[in-house]
Amino acid sequence: MNLLRPGQAGYADEITGFQTAVATAPAAVVAAESAEDVVAAVRYAAGHGLSVAVQATGHGLTAGTDGVLISTRRMTGVEIDPGTRTARVEAGARWEAVIEAAGEHGLAPLSGSSPDVGVVGYTLSGGFGLMARRYGRAADHVRALDVVTADGELRRVEPGSDLFWALRGGRDGFGVVTAIEFALLPVRELYGGSLTFDSADVPAVLRVWRTWSAAAPDTLTTSVAMIQYPDLPMVPAPVRGRHVAQVRIAYLGENGDDVVAPLRAAAPALADTLRTIPFTESGSIAAEPRQPHGYHGTNATVSQLNDAMLDAVLEHAGPGAAAPPVLIIDRLGGALARNPETPGVGWDSSAEYVVRALSVVDGDGVADVRRAHAKLFDALAPWTTGRLLPFVYGEHAPEEVAESVFPAADLRRLRELKRRYDAGNVFRAG
Ligand SMILES: Cc1cc2nc3c(=O)[nH]c(=O)nc-3n(C[C@H](O)[C@H](O)[C@H](O)COP(=O)(O)OP(=O)(O)OC[C@H]3O[C@@H](n4cnc5c(N)ncnc54)[C@H](O)[C@@H]3O)c2cc1C
Structure with a gap:
């Protein structure tokens, strides 16, 4: 077990992740290379009265820790069984590695917009991906988990077990997952990419997208x-210094060009990257930044997207707003509205859209960002039904997150299981 303390060589590197706005100073970092290292780390922490937190990529880092941080970034094993269409993935693997390995067999995982994100953190958060309206949440396609619980035991959990339910969507507080097994889908390629429109066209494009996406088939996932x-030389010329609306599409059906024709007719596009692509290029649809930075963000699931809501979105996040956040509206519905075969922790399947706001922060300015986001989400409050766990980035207290993310009955069951599996609250981050 490679244990690093503050000041030792490698300590600072090991705690640095994608999210740079959260300060953390663990008493010790364990650079885990195996499930046995994770077992040893949890036992060490328990023996010293320390809490345990876990980090793979740092994309979802929301709070610092002063206990033991288990870093899983070296546990990157990925095995594909094409016969059963199953992936077995270690705790530190990123989607990129699974997409590549599965693609060799004409298969694809239920990954999200960024291939850089960690498989385990994403899936335990629910996992809302590029094919979500066709296949539902990633969490609902998990087949087994290996997890080290607060008593330092490595357990394999499968359908029928309480922990199997709690971890899939409940994410935090039950243990450290060392490996995950999940179903892959027979998807080789899709019709996808984005259409980017200039500031003046943003209000019209929002309305066209609303009407168009409301009637979309389940084979189409869009935001x-x-x-x-920013007006900086590294930003591509068509969008440099501009406030744009970008419609993102992942479509698994036929005749993609016909399906998107109403959007292409909405206004002249600054950029149009829509085409048939191999699933291995799915990260190009949103083309999200890969360099670490600081950000704060939150979201709301909503029951509808009416004119008053679009006006509020434009006022607080549109081209005229003082400091507009990145604002993303995702169409939900489709398979997301149906009951999965082996449900994980529930979410509001009646929600029609999720509205997310994300602002870059550099340590200062967090209070201003929270106030600006609060104005937007206050305006959406009459139609808000809840929140999605993966898109909460440090903006709310853990209790508030839990109450807005989980249905009340599921939250009661999660609390009961927490008392049973981690009465001492060893896993308290999150
Ligand atoms: C650029 C970007 C794009 C994103 N796109 C999507 C998307 O399309 N769809 C979506 O649903 N989400 C998306 N997310 C959210 C992402 O799924 C969550 O932030 C997720 O928690 C990140 O997991 P991670 O392992 O990469 O990050 P980390 O910060 O390393 O982990 C985040 C949390 O996950 C838990 N966790 C991680 N590993 C383990 C483990 N081995 N055992 C137990 N718990 C663990 C811990 O609570 C940890 O604090 C995105 C985030 C970013 C920053």
Whole structure:
């Protein structure tokens, strides 16, 4: 077990992740290479009265820790069984590695917009991906988990077990997952990419997208993002210094060009990357940044997207807003509205859209960002039904997150299981 303390060589590197706005100073970091290292780390922490937190990529880091941080970034094993269409993936693997390995067999995982994100953190958060309206959440396609619980035992959990339910969507507080097994889908390629529209067209495009996406088939998963690009030389010329609306599409059906024709007719596009692509290029649809930075963000699931809501979105995050966040509206519904075969922790399947806001922060300015986000989400409150766990980035207290993310009955069951499996609250981060 490679244990690092503050000041030792490698300590600072090991705790640095994608999210740079959260300060953390663990008493010790365990650079785990195996499930046995994780077992040893949990036992060490328990023996010293320390809490345990876990980090793979740092994309979802929301709070620092002063206990033991288990870093899983070296546990990157990925095995594909094409016969059973199953992937077995270690705790530190990123989606990129699974997409590549599965693609060799004409298969694809239920990954999300960024191939850089960690498989385990994403899936335990629910996992809302590029094919979500066709296949549902990633958490609902998990077949087994290996997890080290607070008593330092490595357990294999499968359908029928309480922990199998709690971890899939409940994410935090039950243990450290060392490996995960999940179903792959027979998807080789899709019709996908984005259409980018200029500031003046943003209000019209939002309305066209609303009407178009409301009637979309389940084979189509789509979002619209509003982004203020900085006026910097590294930003591509068509969007440099502009506030744009970008419609993102992942479509698994036929005749993609016909399906998107109403969007192409909405306004002249600054950029149009829509085409048939291999699933291995699915990260190009949203083309999210891969360099670490600081950010804060939150979201709301909503029951509808009416004119008053679109006006509020434009006022607080549109081209005229003082400091517009990146604002993304995702169409939900489809398979997300149906009951999965082996449900994990529930979410509000009646929600029609999720509205997410994300602002870059550098340590200062967090209070201003929270106030700005609060104004937007206050305006959406009459139609808000809850929140999605993966898109909460440090903006709310853990209790508030739990109460807004989980249905009340599921939250009661999660609390009961927490008392049973971790009465001493060893896993308290999150
Ligand atoms: C650029 C970007 C794009 C994203 N795109 C999507 C998307 O399309 N769909 C979506 O659903 N989400 C998306 N997310 C959210 C992402 O799924 C969550 O932030 C997720 O928690 C990240 O997991 P991670 O392992 O990469 O990050 P980490 O910060 O390393 O982990 C986040 C949390 O996951 C838990 N965790 C991680 N590993 C383990 C483990 N081995 N055992 C137990 N718990 C663990 C811990 O609570 C940890 O604090 C995105 C995030 C970013 C920053």
